[in-house]
Amino acid sequence: MAGAAMLSGCSHGPQTSTHPLPGIDVTGKASLREHAANARLLFGFAVNTAQLRSNRSYRAIVEQQASIIVPENAMKWRALRPSMDRYDFEDADSLLTFAEKNRIKLRGHNLCWHQSLPDWFAASANAADAHRLLVDHIRTVAGRYAGRMHSWDVVNEAINTRDGRADGLRNSPWLRLVGTDYIEIAFRSAREADPAALLTYNEYGLESASPDGAEKRAATLQMLRRLKQRNVPVDAIGIQSHLHAPSTQGAGPELLRFMASCREMGLEIFLSEMDVSDRDLSAAIDTRDRVVAEDYRGFLNTALQERRVTAVLTWGVDDASTSLNAEQPRKDRLAQRPLLFDSRYQAKPSFASVRDAFDARLGAAPARAAAPSTFRLPRL
Template sequence: MNRKRLLTRRRTLLLGMGAFTVAGGLRHLNNQFPEIVYEGKDAIGKKNFTVVGDIPLRERAASKGLIYGAASSYRALASNTDYATSFAKECAILVPEAQLKWDALRPSPNRFDFTRADWMAKFARTHGMLFRGHTLVWHKALPKWFAGTVNKRNAERILLEHIKTVVGHYAGKIHSWDVVNEAVFPEDGRSDGLRNSPWLQFLGAGYLDIAFRAAAEADPRALLVYNDFGLNYQYEEPKRAAVLKLLERLKSRGSPVQALGIQAHLWCDNSSKFNPKTLKKFLREIANMDLKILITELDVSDKNLPLDVSIRDRIVAAIYEDYLSAVLEEPAVIAVLTWGLSDRYTWLNETDSRKRLDRSLVRPLPLDTNLKRKLAWNAIARAFDQAPKRHSEQVKSE
C-alpha cells in the first residue's frame, strides 16, 4: 500500500463517525497508529506537540505582538476561584459570553443593568487584562420586550440610545467592540448578501452604518469590529465573498469599521475542506482594505470523533495548530480568542453534545474540566511560538 493510500486509510479510520466507539476497536487503533497522522487537503505529517517551557499563552502571544484571550461567563468566573486564577494566568483579554448582549443589559425598554458586566470589567482590570465588548447589534439575544416595542418608527432611536449608553458606559476602558454581529447570510437570497434580520427590516441596509458611526462617536478609542461566522472552510467561499463586499461598501461610505472578527468554530469532520491557501488569500484581501483581523471565537468540536480521549485530543490539537499556523502568517491578525478556556465551561456541551454517541463530554478547549493543559493548549502555544513577530504597534490598550 503506498503512502498516500495509507494516509487516506488512517484518516478515514480516525475521522469515522462512531466507527471506533467499541473499546476493542479503540485499543486496536491505538496499537496500530500510536502516532496520529492528521491530513487535511494538504498532507500535514506527524505531530508531537512538544512545547518548550511553561510560559502562559498570554505571554507567548504578547512576545509576537499578539493578544490571546478567551470568552467566559460571569457565573464561571465568580463561582470558581481556581478557574478564575487559570483564566487570569492564561488570558490577556476577557470577552463576556453573554453579559453585554441586549437581553442581559436591558431588562426593560427604559432600564439598563450593568451589574454583571461591570463585575467582569473590574475582574479584567484587576488582573491586568483587556476587556472586549460582544455585541452591540445582533439578530439574536434580544429581550422579550423587543418584539412588541421596536418598529420602523422607533428602531433607529432605540438602537442609537443603546449604543450611546452601552459604549459610553465603557468608553476608554474597552479594547474593542463587535459592533455588528452576523449580518451576512447569503441563504436569505438578497443580492447584497445581508441577513433578513429585524434591524434590516426596520432600518434597511443602512443600519450597519448607523451602528458603526454611533459607536465611534461614543468611544473614539475602541477598535470597531464587524464579526461573523462561516469564513474558514472552502465550501464557505460565497459567505467570504459577501463579507468582502459588505466591508467594501462600509469603507466606501466612510463607516468607521476597523477590523473583521472571524469566528472560528471548527469541526473535525469538515477538516478536509480547510484550504490554507484560499483562507490566507481571503485574509490578505481583508488586510489590503486597511482592516485588522481578530480570530474571535475559536474552538474545535470533537463530537463525531472516537471515544478514546488520546485520539480525540490529538486530532483536535492538530486542527488548532494547522489553522493557527495558517492565519498567523497574516500580519493583520492581531488577536486569537478562544470561545472559552476550559472544557468545563463550553457552549458545545449543549450544542455539540456527544450524548447520542457515547455520552462523554466534548473536549474542544485548551484546558480540560480539571483545568489541566491539554494537547490543544500545546498546539496553540506552538502556533504562537512559531508565528512571525508583528513589527508595528498593533495592540490597542486602555
C-alpha cells in the first residue's frame, strides 16, 4: 500500500507538515527503540493487525521503532468471541507470530472490560454464569499465550467515580453480574493461566489535574491497596496518558505523587496509550505539530522522573490510523494529528520530542528512593 493513506471521514484528506523532520535519521541507533533502551525503557505502539499484514510502510515503522506492541482490538472479547462457545484466534495468533519474528514484546489488551463485549454477551450472560464466563475466558486466552507475553491488561477502566459508589468502582456489567470481587477473580485467574506475564490494571484520566483526575487517582489507589492487602497478583499500573493540547491539565506533582504511591506498592508503571488530541488547536498544521510536540515533551519530562516507569506506548502508529478522528472529531473536520508519524509515515516534531525525553531521562540523576527488592527491571 502506498504511504499516503487516505483519512476516512475527513474532508481534507491526508495532511503533512511542511517541516516533517527533513534530513533527520530515525532508524537504527536513531530510532525510538534504541533511545528508549538506553534509558531502560520499552517503546512501542498499539497496532492494527490488518495494517501489519497489508501495509508495508506501516509494518516497517513498527519493525524499526518498537520494542513492545499492544493490539488495538485483536485481543478484546468482541474480536475473540464470535459466539459464547467459539473463539477466533486468527488475528491474535498472527500478531504474536509477528512480534516473536521481530523480537518485539507483546502486551495483551484486555481480559476484562465493560466495553467491546460481543453482542451475545448482553443477551446471554447472567448472574448465574458470568463468573464462569469470566474465568473460562481468561484461562483460555491467557493460557493459550502463557509464557510468551510481556504483560496483560487484566482489568481495564474499572473506576468511574461519577457512578457514585463509595469505592469508586464503575457500574459495569461485570460488577452487576459477578459482584465487587470480579477484579480479584480476574487477576487470580490470569496468574493461574500465565505465571510469567506482568498483570496490569489499566486506566485513563489518571494524568489530569482536574477534580475528576484527583478523584480517579484516589479511587484507583484505594482499589490497588485493597487488592495488594489481599495478596492479589497485580504487577503493574497502566496510565493511559491521553492528553489534550494545549496541555493545561497535566497533573505534574500530583501525578508524580500517584506514581510514587504505586512504586511503594511494588508496581511497575506503563504509559500505556499515549496520544495528544489537537481538537482545540487552530487549523495550521505546523502550529498544531509544534504544540503537540511540546505536550509530549512536557508530559514525558515529568512522568519519566519516576524510575518505575518502564514502558511508553502510543495509541496508534500514524495520524491516519488514530481513533481520535471518530472519538474526538475537530469542528473544522480536519484530521487530527496526535501521533509521532504523519499520514505519509514521516516522523514529526513529536517524534523528536519523545526521543529527546528519553535522552533526558538517561542523563537525569538517579531516583531519590531506592527500588524495593520485589521490583523487576523491564524486560528489554
